[in-house]
Amino acid sequence: MAEEILNISNLHVSVEGTEIIKGLSLTINKGEVHALMGRNGSGKSTLANALMGHPAYSIDSGEITYNGQPIEELEVFERARAGMFLSFQYPSVLPGVKVGTFLKKSIEAVRGEPVKQREFRNQLKAAMQLLDMDRTFLSRYVNDGFSGGEKKRLEILQLVLLQPRLAMLDETDSGLDIDALKIVSKGINQVVPHAGCLVITHYQRLLEHVKADYVHVLIDGKIVKSGGPDLAHKLEEKGYDWLEVKNEV
Amino acid sequence: MSDEARDIVGDYRFGFHDEDNSIIRFDNGLSEQVVRDISAIKNEPEWMTDIRVKAYHHFVEREMPKWGNPGILNDIDFEAITYFLRSTDSTQGDWKDVPEDIQNTFDKVGLREAENTWLGGITAQYDSEAVYHSIREDLESQGVIFLDMDSGLREHPELVKKYFGKVVPHSDNKFAALNTAVWSGGSFLYIPKGVHVEMPVQAYFRINAENMGQFERTLILADEGSSVHYIEGCTAPSYTSTALHSAVVELIAMDGAKIRYSTIQNWSNNVLNLVTKRAHAMKNSTVEWIDSNIGSGLTMKYPAILLRGEGAHAEVVSVAYAGENQHQDTGAKVHHLAANTTSNIVSKSISKDGGRSTYRGLLQVTPKAHNCRSKIVCDALILDEDSRSDTYPTMEIGNSSADLEHEASVSKVSGDQLFYLMSRGFNEQEAMGLIVNGFFEPFTRELPSDYAVEMNKLLNIKMEGSIG
Numbered sequence: 222m223a224e225e226i227l228n229i230s231n232l233h234v235s236v237e238g239t240e241i242i243k244g245l246s247l248t249i250n251k252g253e254v255h256a257l258m259g260r261n262g263s264g265k266s267t268l269a270n271a272l273m274g275h276p277a278y279s280i281d282s283g284e285i286t287y288n289g290q291p292i293e294e295l296e297v298f299e300r301a302r303a304g305m306f307l308s309f310q311y312p313s314v315l316p317g318v319k320v321g322t323f324l325k326k327s328i329e330a331v332r333g334e335p336v337k338q339r340e341f342r343n344q345l346k347a348a349m350q351l352l353d354m355d356r357t358f359l360s361r362y363v364n365d366g367f368s369g370g371e372k373k374r375l376e377i378l379q380l381v382l383l384q385p386r387l388a389m390l391d392e393t394d395s396g397l398d399i400d401a402l403k404i405v406s407k408g409i410n411q412v413v414p415h416a417g418c419l420v421i422t423h424y425q426r427l428l429e430h431v432k433a434d435y436v437h438v439l440i441d442g443k444i445v446k447s448g449g450p451d452l453a454h455k456l457e458e459k460g461y462d463w464l465e466v467k468n469e470v
Numbered sequence: 471m472s473d474e475a476r477d478i479v480g481d482y483r484f485g486f487h488d489e490d491n492s493i494i495r496f497d498n499g500l501s502e503q504v505v506r507d508i509s510a511i512k513n514e515p516e517w518m519t520d521i522r523v524k525a526y527h528h529f530v531e532r533e534m535p536k537w538g539n540p541g542i543l544n545d546i547d548f549e550a551i552t553y554f555l556r557s558t559d560s561t562q563g564d565w566k567d568v569p570e571d572i573q574n575t576f577d578k579v580g581l582r583e584a585e586n587t588w589l590g591g592i593t594a595q596y597d598s599e600a601v602y603h604s605i606r607e608d609l610e611s612q613g614v615i616f617l618d619m620d621s622g623l624r625e626h627p628e629l630v631k632k633y634f635g636k637v638v639p640h641s642d643n644k645f646a647a648l649n650t651a652v653w654s655g656g657s658f659l660y661i662p663k664g665v666h667v668e669m670p671v672q673a674y675f676r677i678n679a680e681n682m683g684q685f686e687r688t689l690i691l692a693d694e695g696s697s698v699h700y701i702e703g704c705t706a707p708s709y710t711s712t713a714l715h716s717a718v719v720e721l722i723a724m725d726g727a728k729i730r731y732s733t734i735q736n737w738s739n740n741v742l743n744l745v746t747k748r749a750h751a752m753k754n755s756t757v758e759w760i761d762s763n764i765g766s767g768l769t770m771k772y773p774a775i776l777l778r779g780e781g782a783h784a785e786v787v788s789v790a791y792a793g794e795n796q797h798q799d800t801g802a803k804v805h806h807l808a809a810n811t812t813s814n815i816v817s818k819s820i821s822k823d824g825g826r827s828t829y830r831g832l833l834q835v836t837p838k839a840h841n842c843r844s845k846i847v848c849d850a851l852i853l854d855e856d857s858r859s860d861t862y863p864t865m866e867i868g869n870s871s872a873d874l875e876h877e878a879s880v881s882k883v884s885g886d887q888l889f890y891l892m893s894r895g896f897n898e899q900e901a902m903g904l905i906v907n908g909f910f911e912p913f914t915r916e917l918p919s920d921y922a923v924e925m926n927k928l929l930n931i932k933m934e935g936s937i938g
């Protein structure tokens with residue numbers, strides 16, 4: 222039987238008094254990949270940020286359960302420690318914080334116990350090999366002076382190392398070249414069997430490498446259509462207009 | 471620990487004190503007689519007594535600085551300070567001969583472990599004088615002289631007489647005059663021509679007694695083509711009454727020499743830290759002040775470098791942390807007096823819980839100092855609404871061939887950074903700790919790795935204060 226990881230029902234989210242998510246429902250089970258598509262400004266990142274607990278996004282009504290438990294009371298770091306992960310559309314720069322140090326501390330924070338240096342080194346080596354990343358990354362500062370693609374690759378490195386139960390990937394494919402897209406997809410696919418995945422994207426391209434079980438279209442804060450991978454193809458061809466019209470009828 | 475003690479000590483780990491077992495302790499207060507008594511007790515040559523007495527009179531006449539924090543300065547009661555306290559008969563070369571509580575103190579502050587693993591020599595000063603001293607034999611056999619300043623004067627009077635007060639004259643400022651009058655302890659370090667001291671040497675200054683005034687005097691001479699890294703650390707017990715730390719440090723880097731001077735200043739908040747540090751850099755030499763001010767209630771310190779010879783280079787990397795009831799008034803002064811000299815100044819400050827940090831800098835390029843280059847970067851991080859940061863850069867540029875860059879920024883921790891870190895499992899305090907460690911990284915990366923780790927821990931403890 223499917224193991225439910227995330228359940229959202231009739232969710233309303235507002236930012237600075239403006240409602241952005243307007244009644245959204247979605248269930249994600251373990252091992253499933255859900256692609257979320259939609260125009261710029263439709264509320265995709267808002268949903269991801271609200272799920273992760275960003276204080277600027279207020280949940281006005283509706284329910285979110287993670288592993289069957291409501292998460293409303295959990296702080297951001299508690300959600301992370303419970304296995305939720307967000308790959309940021311715009312990851313923050315952390316001047317002076319070395320990637321290597323950051324990764325180790327982050328694993329320790331999430332697991333709630335110290336990690337042996339040797340174990341960490343082995344995991345890191347394997348993950349960096351998988352993602353074809355150079356060791357020199359480790360002594361750079363987190364996202365400081367990183368190219369767009371490098372930032373995304375570092376997000377996926379964290380995804381692979383932290384082994385979340387719920388992975389939310391916000392436009393991880395944007396800004397990646399063709400080879401990088403393939404490599405990053407390898408990282409995502411390694412996590413998929415053990416997690417529920419919400420993949421926010423504008424392009425069908427990513428779904429050639431990461432097999433989506435469902436594709437949802439978000440328009441004006443609501444999922445207006447859900448389907449299989451074909452839906453992504455159709456959107457690529459036809460855009461969003463046809464859905465909007467139908468929605469109004 | 472009682473609640474009252476906890477209130478005073480707070481998160482400060484080094485606030486404990488040993489019982490006062492001093493063998494000589496002067497009555498509080500300052501006079502010409504006190505100055506003469508200090509000199510007499512040390513059996514000093516007459517010329518040194520004369521310098522002291524002259525400096526004392528200058529101190530009495532000299533007015534208080536009008537910058538920094540005049541409110542606190544004008545409140546100093548010089549009669550409530552102890553000017554000399556001797557804890558042991560002599561400076562020991564074996565820890566076994568040092569009183570046990572003093573041994574333990576230097577154990578607790580981590581000095582003894584560092585001595586055993588990676589330092590070339592140490593001097594441990596406890597109140598007015600050094601209680602322990604060591605130097606590796608290989609350094610001694612190369613002619614390196616590393617002594618506490620009192621021994622330096624006894625054993626090398628000609629060198630001391632030649633250079634004492636030549637970089638920082640007693641008339642420089644009120645506190646330089648005070649130090650010259652009542653100085654005791656500090657380091658005397660001489661590196662012969664061409665000798666490179668690979669392992670850092672360290673002095674540790676510990677204040678133990680209440681109302682103590684610690685006035686160490688340090689002189690470092692790096693002869694032609696030599697190099698050395700000197701580290702100083704300091705801590706003090708937390709008392710409710712004021713202690714005064716007023717040091718003078720003089721460095722001379724001869725042609726082609728390199729001196730790096732690193733400071734980890736972590737006094738308790740009842741210590742006023744009013745220090746004059748200055749270096750002369752001769753032809754093609756390099757002087758680096760790697761300076762941190764984490765503790766003390768008020769610090770006023772502006773490490774200076776006079777670039778006197780062509781091709782000399784100055785480097786000042788300083789960080790300051792101003793928490794509750796702290797004012798860090800720090801900066802750097804670089805004087806380009808010769809052509810083709812270069813300088814690089816990086817200053818970083820953090821203000822939190824109502825703390826106040828001030829950057830006060832001077833960059834001077836004289837008319838005949840052609841083709842000089844200087845870069846100054848000042849970054850301030852303010853962690854809450856109650857805290858404050860000010861920058862007072864002064865530039866006196868005497869010729870147009872100078873290539874100057876100056877950047878200054880004041881920032882706050884962004885909500886996005888915090889959210890990013892918290893989404894990676896860090897609670898707010900841990901996230902702030904990481905951001906603060908990162909902010910100070912340009913400083914910590916210059917420290918030997920053990921001290922960098924210590925420094926980060928220290929900052930994390932400081933961050934625990936008010937959050938959550």
Ligand SMILES: Nc1ncnc2c1ncn2[C@@H]1O[C@H](COP(=O)(O)OP(=O)(O)OP(=O)(O)O)[C@@H](O)[C@H]1O
Nearest residue numbers: 236237241259260261262263264265266267268277
């Ligand atoms: N922190 C915020 N403050 C103010 N407005 C916000 C904030 N976050 C989102 N919004 C607004 O909410 C709406 C939805 O933004 P969101 O970032 O969720 O869109 P998106 O679907 O992720 O778009 P894109 O495809 O461009 O990434 C936009 O109008 C945006 O300006």
Ligand SMILES: [Mg+2]
Nearest residue numbers: 265266267310
């Ligand atoms: Mg978005």
